[in-house]
Amino acid sequence: xxxxxxxxxxxxxxxxxxxxxxxxxEHMSDQSALPNLNAxxxxxxxxxxxxxxxxxxxxxxxxxxxxVSQETSWTFVNITxxxxxxxxxxxxxxxxxxxxxxxxxxxxxxxxxxxxxxxxPAKKFLLSVPIVLFLLSTHYTHYDLTYxxxxxxxxxxxxxxxxxxxxxxxxxLFSGDPExx
Amino acid sequence: xxxxxxxxxxxxxxxxxxxxxxxxxxxxxxLRYVKSSYQNDPVRSAVELFLVLxxxxxxxxxxxxxxxxxxxxxxxxEIDELVDDWTPEPLVAPQTQFEEAENEKRPIIVGPxxxxxxxxxxxxxTNLASYNFxxxxxxxxxxxxxxxxxxxxxxxxxxxxxxxxxQDVHIKTEADIAAHLGAPACIMYAQAFxxxxxxxxxxxxxxxxxxxxxxxNYAIRKGxxxxxxxxxxxxxxxxxxMERVLGKVVREQSKKPLTRRFIVTEGLFENVGDMLDLPxxxxxxxxxxxxxxxxxxxxxxxxGRTGRGITxxxxxxxxxxxxxxxxxxxxxxxxxxxxxxSDEIVEHQRISAAAYTFSAALPAMLxxxxxxxxxxxxxxxxxxxxxRDNIKTMWAQLDPRSDWIYCTSSAENxxxxxxxxxxxxxxxxxxxxxxxxxxxxxxxxxxxxxVMITRVKSMPRAINATSKDVGWELQPALKVCITSxxxxxxxxxxxxxxxxxxxxxxxxxx
Numbered sequence: 001x002x003x004x005x006x007x008x009x010x011x012x013x014x015x016x017x018x019x020x021x022x023x024x025x026e027h028m029s030d031q032s033a034l035p036n037l038n039a040x041x042x043x044x045x046x047x048x049x050x051x052x053x054x055x056x057x058x059x060x061x062x063x064x065x066x067x068v069s070q071e072t073s074w075t076f077v078n079i080t081x082x083x084x085x086x087x088x089x090x091x092x093x094x095x096x097x098x099x100x101x102x103x104x105x106x107x108x109x110x111x112x113x114x115x116x117x118x119x120x121p122a123k124k125f126l127l128s129v130p131i132v133l134f135l136l137s138t139h140y141t142h143y144d145l146t147y148x149x150x151x152x153x154x155x156x157x158x159x160x161x162x163x164x165x166x167x168x169x170x171x172x173l174f175s176g177d178p179e180x181x
Numbered sequence: 182x183x184x185x186x187x188x189x190x191x192x193x194x195x196x197x198x199x200x201x202x203x204x205x206x207x208x209x210x211x212l213r214y215v216k217s218s219y220q221n222d223p224v225r226s227a228v229e230l231f232l233v234l235x236x237x238x239x240x241x242x243x244x245x246x247x248x249x250x251x252x253x254x255x256x257x258x259e260i261d262e263l264v265d266d267w268t269p270e271p272l273v274a275p276q277t278q279f280e281e282a283e284n285e286k287r288p289i290i291v292g293p294x295x296x297x298x299x300x301x302x303x304x305x306x307t308n309l310a311s312y313n314f315x316x317x318x319x320x321x322x323x324x325x326x327x328x329x330x331x332x333x334x335x336x337x338x339x340x341x342x343x344x345x346x347x348q349d350v351h352i353k354t355e356a357d358i359a360a361h362l363g364a365p366a367c368i369m370y371a372q373a374f375x376x377x378x379x380x381x382x383x384x385x386x387x388x389x390x391x392x393x394x395x396x397x398n399y400a401i402r403k404g405x406x407x408x409x410x411x412x413x414x415x416x417x418x419x420x421x422x423m424e425r426v427l428g429k430v431v432r433e434q435s436k437k438p439l440t441r442r443f444i445v446t447e448g449l450f451e452n453v454g455d456m457l458d459l460p461x462x463x464x465x466x467x468x469x470x471x472x473x474x475x476x477x478x479x480x481x482x483x484x485g486r487t488g489r490g491i492t493x494x495x496x497x498x499x500x501x502x503x504x505x506x507x508x509x510x511x512x513x514x515x516x517x518x519x520x521x522x523s524d525e526i527v528e529h530q531r532i533s534a535a536a537y538t539f540s541a542a543l544p545a546m547l548x549x550x551x552x553x554x555x556x557x558x559x560x561x562x563x564x565x566x567x568x569r570d571n572i573k574t575m576w577a578q579l580d581p582r583s584d585w586i587y588c589t590s591s592a593e594n595x596x597x598x599x600x601x602x603x604x605x606x607x608x609x610x611x612x613x614x615x616x617x618x619x620x621x622x623x624x625x626x627x628x629x630x631x632v633m634i635t636r637v638k639s640m641p642r643a644i645n646a647t648s649k650d651v652g653w654e655l656q657p658a659l660k661v662c663i664t665s666x667x668x669x670x671x672x673x674x675x676x677x678x679x680x681x682x683x684x685x686x687x688x689x690x691x
Contacts, residue, residue: 022249026409030409098386098533101386101387101409102386102387102388102409103387105387105388115246115248116246116247116248117244117245117246117247117248118242118244118245118246118247119239119242119243119244119245120244124239124240127236127239128236128239128240131232131233131235131236134232135229135232135233138229139214139217143222143225145225148225152228155232164247167247168247
């Protein structure tokens with residue numbers, strides 16, 4: 001029962017940025033009741049290769065569309081990958097399956113990976129992929145300033161939320177006030 | 182001269198470095214990349230270089246955990262020392278004096294239970310402590326029928342319903358209950374207690390909101406706890422307070438993403454015995470857009486002309502209540518529980534209600550007994566009227582006539598809950614423990630005069646939980662269960678015995 005435990009999840013100030021409050025005891029025991037299948041797959045076999053496969057697939061897809069130049073095609077690949085990974089790792093919160101009684105409802109997938117540990121191999125790989133993809137796409141767009149700006153903004157959007165500093169950080173504008181329970 | 186010499190030396194070194202660099206495989210590609218990427222734009226190159234350096238720094242950083250360490254690391258010696266020092270507490274706390282006295286005097290029934298039960302000390306007493314309202318315990322036809330089913334189907338299915346535990350009799354009983362109630366569908370559980378505590382978490386999850394009565398029974402409390410939902414309590418059976426809480430929830434949640442919202446309450450309250458105002462509750466639930474989970478454990482088979490429960494009693498269509506949860510164990514003398522509602526609500530539970538999915542199905546003989554009792558109630562509503570006559574007789578003996586106790590139950594409830602009057606409690610400054618002690622003495626005194634009754638016994642609260650967490654304290658009370666197995670005369674006599682016992686205990690203490 002969640003009443004009578006106020007204080008642990010109360011908002012501290014009305015600032016734009018705030019830290020997701022720590023979980024209650026009950027919450028943490030629910031989290032550890034079962035392995036988090038939603039986040040554990042990033043350490044599974046083939047989970048790294050799939051990023052490369054997807055990027056190559058995207059490149060082929062955009063190349064076969066008639067009338068798309070190499071520069072535009074690379075930019076599209078870049079933007080699509082960044083958008084999809086942002087959506088998956090940083091936007092959607094919780095677990096799509098019902099096996100933890102909603103214990104991860106307040107955390108996005110990046111924060112669930114490796115139980116919130118920083119600089120783990122999976123996280124290092126997942127950060128390198130967008131950076132390498134960005135360098136590749138700026139190279140093949142022949143350093144046109146417009147393409148460069150678009151690609152750079154896209155890479156920033158996925159790199160900043162991956163930094164240790166952004167762990168459990170929320171922007172009140174997008175995610176609303178924290179729940180008080 | 183010195184300067185020139187130094188310049189010359191520097192050039193030599195640079196030349197050497199560049200020749201060494203060109204020997205490294207892939208250096209040509211790297212140079213080409215840097216040349217083509219520079220393109221007379223130092224700012225952009227700097228940005229790229231920064232990004233690369235940042236990636237390298239990230240890759241080289243050591244791993245660390247963001248979890249707060251909640252334990253102290255101990256050496257092996259320290260662990261051994263702690264283990265040696267540890268003296269285990271007993272698994273069960275020693276009995277209190279009150280419990281010891283109660284256990285010593287606890288009556289033990291020998292042989293079958295019934296309106297007249299034989300005790301282990303050889304005496305035969307009037308039994309008003311069993312949920313045997315229609316005296317179905319002694320019903321020979323039911324017994325014969327159950328034995329027949331036992332010979333055909335065996336003792337139990339020994340398997341969860343979703344596996345191979347469902348038998349034709351279960352499907353028939355589910356249909357019978359749904360038809361009896363007038364609900365679209367019904368699902369049957371193997372235990373009455375775990376029905377509601379499994380229905381609630383099947384629908385309400387973390388983040389969802391439950392508005393519940395403060396006096397709901399232990400099974401509902403467990404269900405709410407398992408569901409991890411946010412609970413808002415309202416004062417017991419106070420629909421104005423319910424409206425206030427509902428309005429508050431709606432206001433608080435107006436800007437948040439939509440969650441499921443439920444009202445959880447009982448038809449006849451297990452701990453207090455009073456009745457819900459269902460039409461008003463339905464009006465509020467529709468107004469504030471909540472779903473209603475109604476626990477009819479003590480009202481199904483009791484209220485209404487043919488025992489359909491509070492919906493029949495207060496002329497409400499059963500389809501208006503989202504989930505009706507009832508018991509087949511108490512008044513129906515069978516076993517198990519059920520949840521009736523729309524087809525979707527029932528089908529959802531077949532894979533997501535814990536007690537249905539993980540526990541063996543109801544024994545076939547209990548299912549057929551339940552069906553049989555329902556058809557008896559439908560074809561023979563006099564069964565109910567004879568109990569109601571007995572309730573009236575008992576009420577006349579106790580509630581208006583006694584100076585000490587009053588009945589908190591509704592007048593239709595065969596479980597009469599008798600609490601000490603407020604002026605008595607206040608006048609004598611009785612604590613909860615004092616009241617329990619007095620009432621236990623009344624129970625003992627009544628038994629000495631040949632009538633067995635009992636007290637309302639509360640389930641233990643969660644560890645460390647106090648009445649403050651819930652805001653409600655169970656009032657100590659006597660429990661008298663009326664049965665149609667006794668004649669009007671016998672009930673009258675039993676009522677007089679109880680009243681006199683109360684008076685005797687209360688006046689002796691003065």
